[in-house]
Amino acid sequence: MPRALRVSAAAFALFLVTACNSASTGGSTSTSVRGVTADTIKVGGIVSMTTASGYSKKDTDLGARARYDRANAEGGINGRKIEYLGAEDDGQDPAKNLAAARKLVQQDKVFAVSPMSSVTFAGADFLDTQKVPTVGWGTLPSFCGPAHLYGFNGCLVPTPGGTLNQTWPEGLAAVLGGARGRSVALIAGDNDAGKFGIRTFTQGFKAAGFQVAYAKAVVPATSMPSDWSAYTKEILRSGPGGRAPDAVVSVMQTPYNIGLFTALKRSGYEGVISDPTDYDPGLLAKDATKQALDGVHVLLQFQPFEADTPAMRRFKDDIKNASGGTEVPLNMHMMTGYMSADLFLSIAAKAGKDLTVESFQQAADGFSDTGTLVGDRALPKGKKESFGCGALVRLKNGRYEVAVPFTCYPPIPFG
Numbered sequence: 001m002p003r004a005l006r007v008s009a010a011a012f013a014l015f016l017v018t019a020c021n022s023a024s025t026g027g028s029t030s031t032s033v034r035g036v037t038a039d040t041i042k043v044g045g046i047v048s049m050t051t052a053s054g055y056s057k058k059d060t061d062l063g064a065r066a067r068y069d070r071a072n073a074e075g076g077i078n079g080r081k082i083e084y085l086g087a088e089d090d091g092q093d094p095a096k097n098l099a100a101a102r103k104l105v106q107q108d109k110v111f112a113v114s115p116m117s118s119v120t121f122a123g124a125d126f127l128d129t130q131k132v133p134t135v136g137w138g139t140l141p142s143f144c145g146p147a148h149l150y151g152f153n154g155c156l157v158p159t160p161g162g163t164l165n166q167t168w169p170e171g172l173a174a175v176l177g178g179a180r181g182r183s184v185a186l187i188a189g190d191n192d193a194g195k196f197g198i199r200t201f202t203q204g205f206k207a208a209g210f211q212v213a214y215a216k217a218v219v220p221a222t223s224m225p226s227d228w229s230a231y232t233k234e235i236l237r238s239g240p241g242g243r244a245p246d247a248v249v250s251v252m253q254t255p256y257n258i259g260l261f262t263a264l265k266r267s268g269y270e271g272v273i274s275d276p277t278d279y280d281p282g283l284l285a286k287d288a289t290k291q292a293l294d295g296v297h298v299l300l301q302f303q304p305f306e307a308d309t310p311a312m313r314r315f316k317d318d319i320k321n322a323s324g325g326t327e328v329p330l331n332m333h334m335m336t337g338y339m340s341a342d343l344f345l346s347i348a349a350k351a352g353k354d355l356t357v358e359s360f361q362q363a364a365d366g367f368s369d370t371g372t373l374v375g376d377r378a379l380p381k382g383k384k385e386s387f388g389c390g391a392l393v394r395l396k397n398g399r400y401e402v403a404v405p406f407t408c409y410p411p412i413p414f415g
Contacts, residue, residue, distance in 0.1 A: 033356050035111030041080050041348065041355065042111055043068070044104040045087030045337070046097060046136075048118045053224055053255045060117045061087040063337030066315075066322035071345050078353045082345075085110065087337075094122035101126050111355075112348075115152075115340035117333070119193055124149060131357045133347075133364075135340045138386070140193070145383055147361065150347075152339040153301050153374040153389075154382035157196060163411035164200060167390030168276070168299045169208035171404040172247055175272055175297060175392065179209030183239045186212065187231065187260070188251040191221040197251040200414065205249075207412050213245045214238035224255055228263035236267060247272040254278055262292040272297060274392070280331035284398055293395050301390045302339065302373045303406045305330045311373050339374055346377075375408050385411050 035042035049058040068082040076082065085108055088100035101123025104110045113127060116136030124142035127134045131148055138144065138151020144159055158164055173179040184205050188194030194217035202215045214235055219225065239245040248264060248271060250257050257275050264273065276299040284290045303312055319334055320327060348355060350363035368378040375389030388411050392404040 033111065034105075034109050036080070036355050039076075039080055040083045041077060042083045042085065042109065043344070044085040044108055044110045044113055045340075046090055046100045046104070046113060046116045046118060046123065047087040047337075048092045049087070049089035051092045052222070053253065055253045055255055057117050057333045057336070059331055059333040060115050060337035060340075062322055062328075063319065063334035063339075064115045064341040065337075066318040066334070067338045067341035067345065069322050070314075070318045071341075077345060077348050078351075078355070080355070087115065090118050090120065092119055094120045098122040098126060101132075105130050105132055111357075112344055112360075114344040115337045117336050117340070133344065133357065133360050135344045137336050137340070138382075141196075148357075150343060150364070150379070151382060151386070152336070152343045154377075154386035155384055156301075156386050158200065158385060158414035160415065161384070162414045163385040164204045164207070164414045165301075165386040165388055165390070165411055166204055166208060166409040167301065167388070167407075168201065168249070168274070169205045169210065170409050171299065171390065171392040171407075172249070172272060172274060172297065173208050173210070174404050176246060179205075181211075182209075182247070183211040183213040183245040184247045184249055185214035185235045185238050185245040186216075186249045186251065187214070187219065187235065188217040189219045189221040189256070190217050194219075194221065194251060201249065201251065203414065204412070210247075211240070213240070219252065219256060219260075224259060228259050231260065232263045232267050232269075235264070236269060244269055244271055247274060250275040252277075254280070254283065257296075258289055258292045261296060262288075265292070274299065277332070278395075279393060279400065280333075281329040281400070282331060284395075290395075290398055294397075295395065297392045297394050297403055298400075299390060299392060300332065300406075301386070302332075302335050304391050304393050304400070304402050306393070306400065306402050307406060311371070315373060335373065339372070342372070343377065347379075375406075 047057050047060045068084045072081045090097040090100050097120050112133040114135035121140045121142045128146040128148045135150045138156045141157045143149050143151040144155035176182050186201050188197050198215050198217045202212050205212050236244045274297040278293050279298045347364050351359040364379050370376045375387045389408040391406040393400045394403040
């Protein structure tokens, strides 16, 4: 064999050995896996930073950054640091949501999207098809079933064959001293999410023993009413014998809740008012807002900030560090981002050094842990049902207090 050919053959053999050794130690991911190098994992987010109503989830980004910062400070995930690009703003616009997903994958080449928090998820099919692990707030049907999409506290929008989280009905039953003989009015926006919310919560409150006196998704979703009297009059006459119901439950965002609750109080309503969004000390800066929300019971699907637990103390420290060492008012969006990042990190850690989409999916299948800020987590259970835990806090005299402690409730079949 000519000498040049022998050298080439030797070089080729050396290349094969090197390549095999690289693959056996996980080094192959540095060149073959989107968003993964020998020492980094690239992650981005999609969040509704700006909206037409003024409602913003921007602090979701801060929460995610806080969790990624701690992971990096602790050495990363199996030796890799998280390269967090921050969150794209979808403005609650389906077209922008899809565009953000495409940008993160096709232009920025991320391995994963976490957090994803919006009322629209037009990018869901694209992310799942492109095999992009995506973690967010599972308030949309897209988080319930697709292989690569995960809700940080499970699937909150059940499908037939799934289950319903009973935290809200059972929590309000505790506030009212039981559901027997009690009536509730449910109101939501006139959109797909609102209609589905009314359907699911109607079933949940009935299962808990409540009489559902009113359940309508009728509030315009694109333009907030300036006059709420038409809605309040109907609600206040919906209870047994034409009386006011014992509780009014709003499945809407903060600006809508402020308008509705103010109108209810001005009409003399003295029953329980509840919603799932208004746990935010920043809302108390304005007197009108503070008055509108005073006495309102807010549903939480995580430990309240008032809880004195190791996990909550660590969360607060992480947020402070990510905020440059300054104390900032905590809100639920920070928790959404934080726990989305936490679930991604936990699964990625289990996937091991050889991080690929396939190894991540294998790690997710059968993943479980306990005692987190959202309770006990388990997959693939979280593809069909929530993790079933939550609390109620009440705003009283300008401060939030725990009305019903963080508890895990047995789910009920959804049908």
